[in-house]
Amino acid sequence: MDLSAINPVQLIAFLMVAATPVLLAAIGELIVEKSGVLNLGVEGMMITGAIAGFAVTVETGSPAVGFVAAAGAGALLSCLFVVLTQFALANQVASGLALTLFGLGLSALLGQSYVGVKPPTTPKVEIAGLSDLPVVGPILFNHDLMVYFGIALVAATWAVLKFTRTGLILRAVGENHDAAHALGYKVVRIRILAILFGGACAGLGGAYISLIRVPQWTEGMTAGVGWIALALVVFASWKPWRALLGAYLFGGVTVVQLNLQAAGVAIPVEYLAMSPYLITIVVLVILSADKSSAPAALGRVFHASR
Amino acid sequence: MSDVLLSLKGLTKAYPGVVANDQVSFDIGVGEVHALLGENGAGKSTLVKMIYGLVKPDSGMMELNGRAFAPAEPRAARADGIAMVFQHFSLFDALNVAENIALGMENPPKMRDLASRIKSVSENYGLPLDPFRTVGDLSAGERQRVEIIRCLLQDPKLLIMDEPTSVLTPQEVEILFQTLRKLKAEGTSILYISHKLEEIRSLCDFATILRLGQNVGACVPRDTSARDMAEMMVGTALKTPERAGRELGPVALSIRGLSVPAPSAFGTALKDVTLTVHKGEILGIGGVAGNGQDELLSVLSGEVLCAPGEVLLHGDAIGQMNPTKRRKLGVLAAPEERLGHAAAPDMSLTENALLTGSVRQGLETRGMIHWSRAKEFAEAVIAGFDVRTPGPGNAARALSGGNLQKFVIGREVLQDPDVLVVNQPTWGVDAAAAAAIRQSLLDLAAKGAAVICISQDLDELMEISDNFAALNEGRLSAPRSTQGLSVDEIGLMMGGAHGMEVAHV
């Protein structure tokens, strides 16, 4: 065992990379839940985004096009959820599960010919001077664009929810859809947009895994990250900055356990590998006492009757 | 009455199986307070929803200031100067006052400017309000102010108020009326929906009466007696429940120093509640909605447990017993919320009869259900309480509110309780059915049961109860005999104006 091989600077830099997929998916789901919809299909949308982004990148050679395609694929899959929950008024829990099961199958089908293929690398944003700084350089200024995009998305989501009328209406719909309807807001339309946004974010998160984090395509490679993103939203009490914190916590656990595996610690690999899931449970338990900040209409079916 | 502001001509709206409005026509003058009077289900709500653009009429037309008026959505109605205060508040608990108000405006100013406008308008009309308080923490009266101020900020020409006083104490009603009179003096028209006749007589210039969706008459309330208006509204002469002279027996149930924390963020904590109810007594408990009524019922029904000795039945501690055990001992309850609490909406009436009847009616042995007996019990309730339904196999949600209420009350009364706790027993029920329900409570008491009747309808409580107490912010006032109790005294027991004259700023 050689713990000295673990470089704390690299650890932090890699933590930000490890956190990005779950962060993107969680921010998307946060918006969905703020509008009063519980979409448990994050895992399915992520894995679909992962294969769509991967395939398009391989075919076009451009990771940028790939990420756009992944966002589109995630949003497209979430349309199924829209049909089920907003038009057919189906149970949101069951519909989310359907989306996940369907997405896992679909991605496996689409990805058959991409197993073992190596995708083009996504370039890092190097800022002359800054990237070469000791410690700060590798941590802050030596990442791919998506890491910064994730953080920017957190800031933008926070600002929109807190300061804009769009954010206010979104919160209102998630709080009391009947009242929002009575005031003349288009509850279903607002929710559809939120769900599509959530799908696009999950797709981006998935593509980040297959294009940058791993990078290759294997069946079921999201391995529960979508579910962890759902847990993260609860952890974050539906607040964007806390989602960032949670994502980094999760990323940290992942990176540390991987490093410990590599360093050959006496703990068996399997027990290290299960640690992110166990820690997610522990965090959920600690934070589930406070549900006061949950959107009041979360998961409830809306049907404008009279 | 000078100029006509809004003119309704032959408005008709039908839903499957029911004509909600049938050729309704009347005019509202500028600066007029116009009452729309009618029983539950008379079509008042549908009518105002058409004016507010929430529902489109099937036929008929409206004119606003002489021009055709057909709002496609509330936004359009608001743009034309129509504002509405809803019966069930359309507010967002987790948002603050200013945010709630901004949501109701087309082009709200910046939050800071809006906040100062809220302050100035609210003080100007005698309805002080802090723009940054979370709405979920406000009292019912304050929540109503939020809605009114939301309307006033848009300088409405017509203000629609749907049953505004049902959530207010008598003192708070007086403050509201002063505001409305001030608005009227400034030339604002008000469409005032209510079934409380005395209020209409003191406030309104003109009244239109709806019955079963039709305009059945109009009157000048000041010159018409409450009894005449009531009979126009109901269509028949009213029968008041008979109340035999009663002698109270020994104490049946008592609560001693009961305190229970609030069940949820926006719920009410019960604080040091003490009461006793005797055999043969009806104890009326009044109070504005949201002052602990639901919580009190839950503690008595056994849904919420407390220290054993805080609730005593015939002197025995039952505070730790669950609802099933309490039913076995004869303590029954009928909650306010019919669908979802007292009854399961998607289940049949037979299943809903089983819901509370399983223990006392012998509908199960060691867990195995006797469906035929359950059905018989459901049929007995349907027959005994004149529940209009094709049969016990129908889902609870298919029943009208009044019929389901009769079923819910009947289900408990027929189980021959020692103690019955009811919350809002006649809410949303037509006058004839309400009278029948009240009579059944009186009969039950006459047979020696103790009845606790929680209600926001003070007239109802005065009519049937022997003693009266009021809930105010989770505290229960000392009970008083209903004989000779004045409206002012009742209002003070309910918390007066809740200190609302004094601003929260």
Place this chain on the structure above:
Amino acid sequence: MIRLEKRPDPSRGWSLATPVVAVLATMLAGGLLFAALGKDPIVAIRTIFWEPLFGEFSFYYRPQLVVKGAPLVLIAIGLSLGFKAGIWNIGAEGQYIIGALTGAGVGLAFYPTESVFIFPLMVLAGALGGWAWAMIPAILKTRFGTNEILVSLMLVYVAEQLLASMSLGLLKNPEGFGFPGSRNLQQYDSAHNAELIAGSGLHWGAAAALIAVIFAYVLVNKHMTGFHIRLTGDAPRAARFAGVSPARLVLFCLGISGALAGLAGLFEVSGPAGVVSIDFNVGYGFTAIIVAFLGRLHPVGILLAGALMALTYIGGDIAQSNLGLPSAAIQVFQGMLLFFLLAFDVLTNFRIRLGASEVA
């Protein structure tokens, strides 16, 4: 404009017809999918739905139907109880794995002793293992209000890692020449879940599934507990008012579904699979969710749905070897089934009206 109008009473007709319509729609959409993959859709559908039952080799496939259907039914019956009450155990896959581990572990501990008591002990251990694994989300939910969906699901990944660890470590066959995986329980008579009638596919798991169906039917339709489960699903507040303790119901529903999933795992590992290995689980725990919904959460419906889903597994295998249809296509096919089912379910509670819409 199309508009939904709530029915006063749920439609019984549609409630029965929905699964059939959903299956037909899935066949249609599945056919399109297969066509897109370059296969003849009619041949593919025929291969999946006809071949296993009436084809040339149906004598071999029919017993397989029982082998694959039994665990699905067993798990789905347990899940359906919770789903009715709005208690969402999504982690049956994990409970299935743990049941297999504990059950097989008990059996292997006795190796090579032969005794009639070993198999019953394994059954008990399997049920207890699944039950205990389900108690984790149950207790966390009742004590701390933690979301059971997320916890039960996280525990699937934990269980998979445990399975890997066990098949490479504690339960590894000491005579296996270093290969991963346990001893083969099929070759250990006292621990073998053999066919009850040779060549029928009918092993103890299938018997347990049938018993579970009957038990669930009586529970849901004739017993107060079943009534309370349905009541909780329809109106949680009314259930409290009726005297139901939500915490006890959570423990009951999660406990039963965990125990049944554990049993399914044990019967699988000691019978058809034989060996505890990394990839011994094939996702029955997740497919059972589809089975539960497709069967409308009704015990008899689940029995039929389990058979249908087993058919798609077997037919999918045949289509894979005969037509080269990718196995993932069948996964998509199963996912579509749940999708269509939920979509058509709207007709049970709503009527579709054509005409002018209300102002939305």
